[in-house]
Amino acid sequence: MMRYTVVLCCLLLFLAFSCGTAQARSLFDGMSNLERAGETLAEELAENNLLNGKRIGVLEFEPRDNFAPSILGKRIAEYVGLALVKDEERTWTVVERLELARMHNEMSEHKEYYVDYNEWMRKHLSADVLILGSYVLSGKKLSITAKAVDPVNGNTIASATVTRRAEDEIKQLARTRKPATDFAREVEDITAILTGRENLRKSGQQSQVKLFKLAGGNRINFKQGMMPIFNPGDEMGFSVRPPMNSKLYILNYDPAAEHGQAVLLYPIPLMDVQIFPKNKTCFFPAIITQGVSSYKVEEPFGRMLFKIIGIDSSVSMDLSESLKEEDGYYWLDSGNLSSFIDALSSLPDNAWWSEDIEFWIEP
Numbered sequence: 477m478m479r480y481t482v483v484l485c486c487l488l489l490f491l492a493f494s495c496g497t498a499q500a501r502s503l504f505d506g507m508s509n510l511e512r513a514g515e516t517l518a519e520e521l522a523e524n525n526l527l528n529g530k531r532i533g534v535l536e537f538e539p540r541d542n543f544a545p546s547i548l549g550k551r552i553a554e555y556v557g558l559a560l561v562k563d564e565e566r567t568w569t570v571v572e573r574l575e576l577a578r579m580h581n582e583m584s585e586h587k588e589y590y591v592d593y594n595e596w597m598r599k600h601l602s603a604d605v606l607i608l609g610s611y612v613l614s615g616k617k618l619s620i621t622a623k624a625v626d627p628v629n630g631n632t633i634a635s636a637t638v639t640r641r642a643e644d645e646i647k648q649l650a651r652t653r654k655p656a657t658d659f660a661r662e663v664e665d666i667t668a669i670l671t672g673r674e675n676l677r678k679s680g681q682q683s684q685v686k687l688f689k690l691a692g693g694n695r696i697n698f699k700q701g702m703m704p705i706f707n708p709g710d711e712m713g714f715s716v717r718p719p720m721n722s723k724l725y726i727l728n729y730d731p732a733a734e735h736g737q738a739v740l741l742y743p744i745p746l747m748d749v750q751i752f753p754k755n756k757t758c759f760f761p762a763i764i765t766q767g768v769s770s771y772k773v774e775e776p777f778g779r780m781l782f783k784i785i786g787i788d789s790s791v792s793m794d795l796s797e798s799l800k801e802e803d804g805y806y807w808l809d810s811g812n813l814s815s816f817i818d819a820l821s822s823l824p825d826n827a828w829w830s831e832d833i834e835f836w837i838e839p
Contacts, residue, residue, distance in 0.1 A: 508701060509618075509640040510649075514555025515562075517622045520636035521607065522563065526624065527634070532560060533571040533603035533627075537620065540612040547731075547779070548649040550664070552611060552620060560607075571603055577665035578817055581658075603627060613650050618642045648703050648836065652779045659736025659810045660729065663783065666817065667830050684717040684757070685784055685831045690770045704835040711770035712835070714782065717757045719829055722786035724752055725795050726760065727808060732778050740806040741782075743796055751789045773837060782833040785820070791827050795819055 507515075521527065534557040537549040560570050579600055609622035617639055624634040640646075655661040687704050689696040690711040698704050706712055716724065729738035742764055743749050752758055762769050787793060798815040799806040808816060820828065 508645050509643050510551060510646055511555050511559075513618070513620055513638045513640045514552065514557075515559040516638045517556050517609075517620065517636045518559035518563065520638075521622060521624050521634045522560070522566075522568075523634070527560075527605060528567045530568045530604040531571065531602065532568055532605045532607060532624075533576075533601045534560070535606060535608040537609045537611050537622070540610045541614075543612055543650075545654050546650050547652045547654055548613075548646065549611065550654070551649055552609070553607075556607060556622060571601060573665045573667045574817065574820060575601070577662045578821065581662050581814055581817060601627075605633065613642055613646070616642050618646050643701070644703055645701070652836075653732065655731040656734060657736035657810075659813060660731040660733070662813060662817075663727070663729065663736075663738060663808070664731065664781070664832070666783065666785070666820065667832065685714060685833055687712065687714045687782075687833050687835055693769070704833075706773045706835060706837050707839070708774055708837065710773040712773055713760060713762070713770045714833055715757050715759045716752065716784060718752050718754055718786050720786065721754050721789040722752050722829075723749060723789055723791075723794075725785040725787070727783040727785075728781070729783075730776060730778070730780055732776070737807055737809040738783070740796065740799065740808065744805060745801050749794075752786070775837065777837050777839060779834060779836050781835075783830065784833070785830045786828060787823065788827045791823065793819060793823065 534553045537552040539545055539549065554573070557570050557573070560566065560568070582600070604627075606625045606627050607622060608625060609620060611618060611620045618641075619637065619639045621637045622635065623632045625632055642650075655664060686697060688698065689706070690713060695713070718724070724742055725740060726742040727738040728741050729736075741760070744764065747764075750763075759769075761771060785795070787795070795816060796806050798812045798819065799808055800812065801807075
């Protein structure tokens, strides 16, 4: 009897492992439900070689059923795009989000008439396939539908649907409204997580940017999957571990602000620019101001963003040259955004990197 019990237990364990591989991976791979949803959608869209040899543009996903527009649609698009790039067997290319930032910037200059976002992208993005879609959040479930569309005739060449449990990240993004200005929308698209920079990630050289609270002089890190939420009066800092010897540019801005602008926390005018060594962790703001180990959290409430851009130290370019100086800082706004984007666009793919740190300030 004991032998049969052991055999039965082994069989059950085998079935549990075999049938629950995806679930088990979700417990240990550090990926969120939203990231896994992006991977599933990308895999299904790429079936039957329908994307092979194509240049693909991934657009923001739209809400369904009168669901309020939020940052969630943009995040879904980012995860689908990243999953398409991570496919080691791909024969397609994915349009960089920096190129999307350029398109947004051009589109915002045509305010004298109504511009449909998707129609503009079809005409100007030079993509063979556009991936777009919709989502609906109902109770504890998020359902996403994605389509691969021929931009010439509007025909759907592939589609995919996925449903995932709505964990904290999804709920937080769903109640966070989209950037209030064209400026914020464009700046958020300045990122280097796709195409050429993916090689850095595969080789284990990715940057490690971490946000933390400080209490009693001690750093308190956010656990995997935790949403970084602060209250006014809290103290915060972050660390950066560059994937290459880098000159850093660190922007801080409020995506919900009515007037689009970002202040550079680093570099600061009149301060000598440092080279931050590859794979060495540096802490901000301590590295900028001696004796200061944290930023004091203040209003406004809502989602805030640090954008960190690193340029290979061997490149002579200085991004701050196009920025204005005011109140002891460099500022990026709609007046100098185009030249800032052009400068980054002129760099080889493997000569720069970027990461965003988002956090929320709540009462």
